[in-house]
Amino acid sequence: MTATEAITFDSETTATVRLRLADYGRAAGLRDSDALRFSETCLAEALDRLADAAVTADTAAQLLRTALRIASECCVADSGAHRAVDRAEAAAVTRVRFSHRGLRSLPPAVPPECSQPMPPQPLGSAKGARVPRAIQLTSPAALTSAAPTSNT
Amino acid sequence: MSPASAPPLVTRWTRLWILTLATSVPLTVWMVRANWDGSTPILHVVIATLFFVLTTWTALWFWVAAAGFRLAWRRGSALAKAPAPPTTKLDPEQRTAILVPVYNEDAAEVFARVEAMRQSVAAAGAARAFDFYILSDTTNPDVFLEEVWHWLRMSRQRSVADMGAADSSDGADDSYVYYRRRCKNVRRKAGNIQDFCERWGAHYRNMIILDADSLIDGSVFVQLAARMQADPQLGLLQTPTLPLGDSSLLSRCQQFAARLCRPLLSEGLDWFSGDGGNYFGHNAILRTAAFTRHCGLSDLPGQAPLGGEILSHDFVEAALMRRAGYRVRMASDLTASYEQCPTTLTEFAQRDQRWCQGNMQHALIAAGERIPVTSRFHFVTGIMSYALAPLWLCFLLLSALAWIVSSASPTASLQVAGASAPVISAASLFAIVMAMLVAPRAFGTILAAREPSGLAGFGGMLRLVGSLLLEFVISVLLAPIMMAFHSLFVISTLQGRSVQWGSQNRSDVGVPFRQAWQNHRGQTLAGLVAAGVLAALSPASLIWASPVLVGLICSIPIAMLVSSARLGAWFKRRGLLEIPEEVHPPAIVEAYRRQLGNIHALGAPPRKEIFRRFLESPALLRAHIDALRATREIASASDDKLNQLADRINSNQWDKITIDEKRAVLIDPSALTALHEQLWHAKTFAEPLHI
Numbered sequence: 127m128t129a130t131e132a133i134t135f136d137s138e139t140t141a142t143v144r145l146r147l148a149d150y151g152r153a154a155g156l157r158d159s160d161a162l163r164f165s166e167t168c169l170a171e172a173l174d175r176l177a178d179a180a181v182t183a184d185t186a187a188q189l190l191r192t193a194l195r196i197a198s199e200c201c202v203a204d205s206g207a208h209r210a211v212d213r214a215e216a217a218a219v220t221r222v223r224f225s226h227r228g229l230r231s232l233p234p235a236v237p238p239e240c241s242q243p244m245p246p247q248p249l250g251s252a253k254g255a256r257v258p259r260a261i262q263l264t265s266p267a268a269l270t271s272a273a274p275t276s277n278t
Numbered sequence: 279m280s281p282a283s284a285p286p287l288v289t290r291w292t293r294l295w296i297l298t299l300a301t302s303v304p305l306t307v308w309m310v311r312a313n314w315d316g317s318t319p320i321l322h323v324v325i326a327t328l329f330f331v332l333t334t335w336t337a338l339w340f341w342v343a344a345a346g347f348r349l350a351w352r353r354g355s356a357l358a359k360a361p362a363p364p365t366t367k368l369d370p371e372q373r374t375a376i377l378v379p380v381y382n383e384d385a386a387e388v389f390a391r392v393e394a395m396r397q398s399v400a401a402a403g404a405a406r407a408f409d410f411y412i413l414s415d416t417t418n419p420d421v422f423l424e425e426v427w428h429w430l431r432m433s434r435q436r437s438v439a440d441m442g443a444a445d446s447s448d449g450a451d452d453s454y455v456y457y458r459r460r461c462k463n464v465r466r467k468a469g470n471i472q473d474f475c476e477r478w479g480a481h482y483r484n485m486i487i488l489d490a491d492s493l494i495d496g497s498v499f500v501q502l503a504a505r506m507q508a509d510p511q512l513g514l515l516q517t518p519t520l521p522l523g524d525s526s527l528l529s530r531c532q533q534f535a536a537r538l539c540r541p542l543l544s545e546g547l548d549w550f551s552g553d554g555g556n557y558f559g560h561n562a563i564l565r566t567a568a569f570t571r572h573c574g575l576s577d578l579p580g581q582a583p584l585g586g587e588i589l590s591h592d593f594v595e596a597a598l599m600r601r602a603g604y605r606v607r608m609a610s611d612l613t614a615s616y617e618q619c620p621t622t623l624t625e626f627a628q629r630d631q632r633w634c635q636g637n638m639q640h641a642l643i644a645a646g647e648r649i650p651v652t653s654r655f656h657f658v659t660g661i662m663s664y665a666l667a668p669l670w671l672c673f674l675l676l677s678a679l680a681w682i683v684s685s686a687s688p689t690a691s692l693q694v695a696g697a698s699a700p701v702i703s704a705a706s707l708f709a710i711v712m713a714m715l716v717a718p719r720a721f722g723t724i725l726a727a728r729e730p731s732g733l734a735g736f737g738g739m740l741r742l743v744g745s746l747l748l749e750f751v752i753s754v755l756l757a758p759i760m761m762a763f764h765s766l767f768v769i770s771t772l773q774g775r776s777v778q779w780g781s782q783n784r785s786d787v788g789v790p791f792r793q794a795w796q797n798h799r800g801q802t803l804a805g806l807v808a809a810g811v812l813a814a815l816s817p818a819s820l821i822w823a824s825p826v827l828v829g830l831i832c833s834i835p836i837a838m839l840v841s842s843a844r845l846g847a848w849f850k851r852r853g854l855l856e857i858p859e860e861v862h863p864p865a866i867v868e869a870y871r872r873q874l875g876n877i878h879a880l881g882a883p884p885r886k887e888i889f890r891r892f893l894e895s896p897a898l899l900r901a902h903i904d905a906l907r908a909t910r911e912i913a914s915a916s917d918d919k920l921n922q923l924a925d926r927i928n929s930n931q932w933d934k935i936t937i938d939e940k941r942a943v944l945i946d947p948s949a950l951t952a953l954h955e956q957l958w959h960a961k962t963f964a965e966p967l968h969i
Contacts, residue, residue: 191955194958202954245571246576249575
């Protein structure tokens, strides 16, 4: 397909998609002005992606589906692999909002090679206690010196 | 007496047991002399043995309370004075994680508490030394979506607040609040904490473990961390928690009795325990590396309920920490540490059932090797809290039997003719035992009356006395009901029936008649039968048995009345069962109420709509997927489940979506995103969803 044969969308279709994307941006927590920029960026990205796509029976639905995919990649999946994130300041706003210092999902876990397993301790004197291995106790002083950050 | 000037631990323990036995042995001898008639010697020996055990236990706690009273009297008040701020600055390298394990709790309340504590820590100027971890084991998908919703709400509020504060653009005055949900709550709370220790524990020198209903002032967090920093041998430091419950009559009784007696008992027990203290599972700071290395739990031999997974892990962890050579202490002076208490008798009994099974398991561990003596004592204490009930029941039944046999004997007429001496003797014995039981309350009252401000906190002398009488009457009425429950719990545990764990409902719904009938009809029937038998065989004994019989026979209305929030409010309006923390609410309690009010004003999505809201909202779904990615348990939903779900959404039957379907899709980010995109697409083009 050459450039002259690319799919074209009438203004009514793009307006519908633009409105829906703006709604989406607002639902994602963007201010109106950001939501409009976000809408434009996602629409532009969708048009780019569809430039090389095959024509389908319902191109309007195809455009919206693609645009929503891009929008959700920005706001939900945060895959980072799509070009829209780099191009859209509005999309970047959403990332900043959710990665604020005050609250985060979780810090990185201690790497497996450094993590400190929690070995089950022997309990009771009854036979059959399910204990993988006994712990050799050392002196309290030795424990203290080794305790806090030893990951080995 | 300061710890430095206190006698050695062995001396303290020896004194305690000498005093205890010096009380219980003469009382037992007195009881035997007063009742021995030679007719049924074996029966009387058994009764005397039971009486000795029961009295020894009563005397032990009397002397513990007396020790606490002595310490408080010398100091001049029931509560230790608030400590001065720590002189040593917190080392930024020795950071502390504050862990909030939750399990199907009210998310609004949980997050209101966390926000209040976070702000309190910031006000104490130590925000950077602490991080909060909300460790969710919630199994109900709607509840955990509510948790994510509240977490996101906090995030947005903090963003807005920080955008307005020029000096905090880097969040320097803020603690992190992390949220993590486990998809499988392996080993319940102990497993939840273990998961934290293994994955993030190495980032933190200490961890403060809370319950979902814990509320601690920021200054206490700072004190706890400073004391751990100052004493590398300190492995665990427990704060004395005060239950706050201003709703039902039962919760008001609990908070009143605890406020009056618990400081003395905690301080007394701390004095006798020294470095071999105990851990109550929450509101305590632990040295993370020592805990991780030495406090992993193994399964007990045999099957549940006595074997298998350890349920009451706290006592065991304290024993293991002590066994590893670390000190386990109680910080009696850090009193701004609170929790909620059950509001209904049903919740109260359900909680006791869980604790009963957990404590009974400790019998195996108490006899284990290399368990420190003080830890064995704590284990036995926990077991006896429940084992006393069947012992008391046996004592009552056998005493009644002995009375009946004695009344029917040929010498009965002679005994009745000269009955005044034995009756006076028995009444005196009864009075002494009762005096020991109420002594902690009396000690607390004396200390409150000693200082005008203390008295004012309880509403003045008149209200304090009124509250004491009211609480005493309710305790007497509840005692036989709880005896019946505890006996049932012990027997069912010994029979091998396992406890089903459920979320504790802390709402103020009361106990409706149907529920009270189901829970207490057996007790009512037992009381009526016992009263009938005694009336037929020995009417005189009814007077002695009446405190127990009234409680059992009236257990249904009692359960409904004490669980009533309206009745609780009625007493509250009259200033009865009031405590100082109610008259002058602590700053952290007020902050929590303010936060909760803000949350309610904001309005959370209704639970029945929250799944739909998450699927539709990019912001909510993003927050959920963020939280999900932090777990290691992302899984693909089965096609069947997804197709069922899509069918229900297509036919607009959101309320028909099952918990299983929600659970399946909520751990599958790809399916969630696909559903989300299609829902948005369907808003413009009415196409059915295809997953």
